[in-house]
Amino acid sequence: MDVATIARLQFATTASIHFLFVALSLGLVVFVIAMETAYVVTGNAVFERMTKFWGRLYVVNYGVGIIGGIVVELQFALNWSNLTKGFGDAFGGALALETLTAFFVESALLGAWIFGWGVLGRKTHLALIWLVGVSAYVSALWILAANAFLQHPVGAPDTTGRYFAGFGTLLRNPNLWDAFLHVVFASLIVGSTFVAGVSAWHILKRTGEAAFFRRSLRMAVAVLPVGTLATVHWGMLQLVVIEDTQPMKLAVLETIGTVETIGTVEMSGTGEYAPPEWIGVAYQVMLRTGFGLVLLSVVLVALLFRDWIVRLRVPLHVLVAAIPIPFAVVVAGWLVREVGRQPWTVYGLLTTEQAVTSMAPGAVLAAFLATAGVMLGLATAGYWLIARFARRGPEDNAFGVPLGQAEPAGPPDTAVI
Amino acid sequence: MDVFWYCLLGALFGVYLTLDGTVLGAGMLLRAGGPGERARRATITSFGPFFLANEVWLVVTVATFLAVLPRLEGPLFRSHYHLVAAVLVLWTVRDAAVWFRSRLERPGWRRGWDRALTGASGAFAVALGLLVGNVVTTTPGSEPVRMPLGWYPLLWALTVTVVLLVHGATFLVVRLPGDLIGGPLRVVRRLAPPAAVLYAVLLGAGLLTGVPSHGTPAVAAEATAMAALAVSARIVAARPRIALALTALAAAAPAVLVGLRLEPAAGRSLAVASALDALGGFLVVVIPLVLAVQVWTWWAFLRRIDSRTPVFF
Numbered sequence: 237m238d239v240a241t242i243a244r245l246q247f248a249t250t251a252s253i254h255f256l257f258v259a260l261s262l263g264l265v266v267f268v269i270a271m272e273t274a275y276v277v278t279g280n281a282v283f284e285r286m287t288k289f290w291g292r293l294y295v296v297n298y299g300v301g302i303i304g305g306i307v308v309e310l311q312f313a314l315n316w317s318n319l320t321k322g323f324g325d326a327f328g329g330a331l332a333l334e335t336l337t338a339f340f341v342e343s344a345l346l347g348a349w350i351f352g353w354g355v356l357g358r359k360t361h362l363a364l365i366w367l368v369g370v371s372a373y374v375s376a377l378w379i380l381a382a383n384a385f386l387q388h389p390v391g392a393p394d395t396t397g398r399y400f401a402g403f404g405t406l407l408r409n410p411n412l413w414d415a416f417l418h419v420v421f422a423s424l425i426v427g428s429t430f431v432a433g434v435s436a437w438h439i440l441k442r443t444g445e446a447a448f449f450r451r452s453l454r455m456a457v458a459v460l461p462v463g464t465l466a467t468v469h470w471g472m473l474q475l476v477v478i479e480d481t482q483p484m485k486l487a488v489l490e491t492i493g494t495v496e497t498i499g500t501v502e503m504s505g506t507g508e509y510a511p512p513e514w515i516g517v518a519y520q521v522m523l524r525t526g527f528g529l530v531l532l533s534v535v536l537v538a539l540l541f542r543d544w545i546v547r548l549r550v551p552l553h554v555l556v557a558a559i560p561i562p563f564a565v566v567v568a569g570w571l572v573r574e575v576g577r578q579p580w581t582v583y584g585l586l587t588t589e590q591a592v593t594s595m596a597p598g599a600v601l602a603a604f605l606a607t608a609g610v611m612l613g614l615a616t617a618g619y620w621l622i623a624r625f626a627r628r629g630p631e632d633n634a635f636g637v638p639l640g641q642a643e644p645a646g647p648p649d650t651a652v653i
Numbered sequence: 654m655d656v657f658w659y660c661l662l663g664a665l666f667g668v669y670l671t672l673d674g675t676v677l678g679a680g681m682l683l684r685a686g687g688p689g690e691r692a693r694r695a696t697i698t699s700f701g702p703f704f705l706a707n708e709v710w711l712v713v714t715v716a717t718f719l720a721v722l723p724r725l726e727g728p729l730f731r732s733h734y735h736l737v738a739a740v741l742v743l744w745t746v747r748d749a750a751v752w753f754r755s756r757l758e759r760p761g762w763r764r765g766w767d768r769a770l771t772g773a774s775g776a777f778a779v780a781l782g783l784l785v786g787n788v789v790t791t792t793p794g795s796e797p798v799r800m801p802l803g804w805y806p807l808l809w810a811l812t813v814t815v816v817l818l819v820h821g822a823t824f825l826v827v828r829l830p831g832d833l834i835g836g837p838l839r840v841v842r843r844l845a846p847p848a849a850v851l852y853a854v855l856l857g858a859g860l861l862t863g864v865p866s867h868g869t870p871a872v873a874a875e876a877t878a879m880a881a882l883a884v885s886a887r888i889v890a891a892r893p894r895i896a897l898a899l900t901a902l903a904a905a906a907p908a909v910l911v912g913l914r915l916e917p918a919a920g921r922s923l924a925v926a927s928a929l930d931a932l933g934g935f936l937v938v939v940i941p942l943v944l945a946v947q948v949w950t951w952w953a954f955l956r957r958i959d960s961r962t963p964v965f966f
Contacts, residue, residue: 299752317727324723640960
């Protein structure tokens with residue numbers, strides 16, 4: 237294998253795993269915010285228990301997400317140095333602002349939220365999770381601004397011949413906003429399917445927390461159609477932009493590789509650069525599952541009437557089975573967007589072959605195997621823990637257990653090396 | 654104006670070393686508080702609230718480096734590809750150990766992750782030291798370093814590891830419950846003098862062998878680190894917070910040498926002026942805000958742990 241292939245595999249593996257966790261974080265934080273806000277406003281202890289139960293799942297998930305984020309961030313400079321060399325002036329600023337304005341604040345405040353249970357005032361604690369949530373979305377916006385630049389390089393070379401785009405230009409990229417809203421609402425689908433599915437499992441198994449999970453279930457099912465309809469809406473709008481800016485991608489998506497269409501597009505001037513045809517399959521999977529989820533979500537909302545969703549039982553089984561589906565669909569979506577950009581790294585300006593760092597394949601392969609192996613291990617362990625905590629149900633020791641209770645002090649003379 | 658950007662990058666890296674240095678040091682010293690789960694849980698809780706906020710400084714350093722010096726980061730990482738990749742993997746293992754170890758109560762699970770935490774923290778410190786030593790002795794953008802284990806980088810690896818042990822131990826003296834600080838106190842007293850000696854050796858070696866970038870600021874940084882370590886060993890019991898501020902200086906000192914080494918190449922690699930102006934405009938607002946958030950976190954949580962302190966990691 238050549239260096240470019242290995243480096244692409246590494247990026248695809250680590251970024252996909254990273255995004256699985258990011259999507260659930262973005263979706264779940266909305267519920268955690270809503271629950272804690274309800275708790276602080278009403279003072280009802282049920283909402284506190286809900287916040288702690290879903291909050292712990294959110295935090296465990298967040299941990300794997302952040303580790304993946306570090307791996308992805310460092311890969312730009314490590315494996316794609318010709319990308320950063322040629323276009324760092326233009327999209328490096330977006331990455332820097334992502335970490336400075338969003339990630340910086342998010343990580344400091346999440347630590348304070350985790351350790352602030354019972355230490356900080358209720359309102360301060362609530363403000364923390366709001367800020368964590370808002371900065372997570374700001375973070376997603378900047379990352380997508382950087383990605384939108386790769387899809388459609390707005391800006392222009394300056395007098396020295398270096399490619400530059402101001403922040404205003406980056407944020408006005410037509411490839412940004414539809415994609416951002418598409419990702420935001422797709423994450424909401426991931427989050428609400430997860431909350432609904434886990435709740436449905438507990439109701440089916442009669443784990444003794446019926447009221448708790450019925451409330452969570454109704455909340456998630458009510459939100460689900462917002463996610464599905466909005467995701468499809470902003471997904472469709474992207475086709476218009478793709479037609480304008482990436483005709484070859486659209487040709488492959490719409491026709492699964494009909495020669496004539498690709499021929500026509502070639503004549504429109506994009507050259508013979510076509511993405512691989514299999515992304516057409518990924519696209520169809522995403523599209524059809526997406527429409528299926530719209531239907532399902534609307535039916536489920538109707539079943540909230542008189543609690544049929546619980547009384548019929550079947551919808552609960554469907555919801556449990558549906559938990560993994562949105563995860564698969566978001567990965568398909570990223571494959572369409574990113575592999576659909578091939579063979580370009582910066583569309584029309586820098587090919588992927590040109591972007592990669594010139595290194596010995598052995599070193600790149602070793603780095604790939606190590607990072608991808610560790611990420612796969614972490615993702616497995618992370619999901620195993622999440623499933624375990626989800627099954628256990630609400631527990632009082634999720635957050636805010638004092639050291640004296642978790643680990644009572646022994647006789648005083650034990651503290652010696 | 655260029656100086657502002659160099660200072661910003663140096664400050665970001667220096668603050669990273671200082672802040673995450675406490676976690677790396679405490680990770681290596683997981684067993685220093687004493688035997689038993691309570692001491693280990695307290696050690697992890699000591700850095701728990703700051704853990705994410707600390708490591709994020711390195712992510713910010715890397716991202717800002719890319720924005721400010723887009724034509725230097727790639728070549729620099731390429732020269733030190735193996736070490737950077739090693740740091741990345743060790744970083745993920747260290748983080749996984751912190752996130753996962755207390756999630757289950759099985760003794761075997763916790764023991765396994767404790768070993769991973771201690772091992773990865775130590776190896777991380779060594780790799781950071783090797784990276785500093787190699788960056789200081791290699792021309793940025795030269796061919797990949799195949800053998801990063803020269804005597805000078807190894808000296809740095811030893812120094813960084815010992816200094817972070819002292820720094821982490823001082824942090825533990827500030828944070829751990831009173832009955833657990835005996836071990837960390839002993840570590841500071843025993844290792845701070847050798848750490849100061851190591852900085853002296855680096856200083857002498859740098860001057861004698863003409864290691865690049867060994868100008869006045871480097872000598873000043875290493876001399877400051879020596880003095881800070883020597884003083885902190887004496888005052889750590891009586892004034893642990895001041896001792897922590899001093900060991901922080903010693904932990905951050907490598908940033909000065911790395912910065913000086915990269916400065917000539919940096920001048921040729923700056924991003925276009927309009928890009929820097931746009932970023933600068935944001936930073937004037939963002940930096941005070943971000944600092945306020947971080948300082949608030951430290952103010953809210955930097956007190957001695959007692960039996961009522963919540964645990965999580």
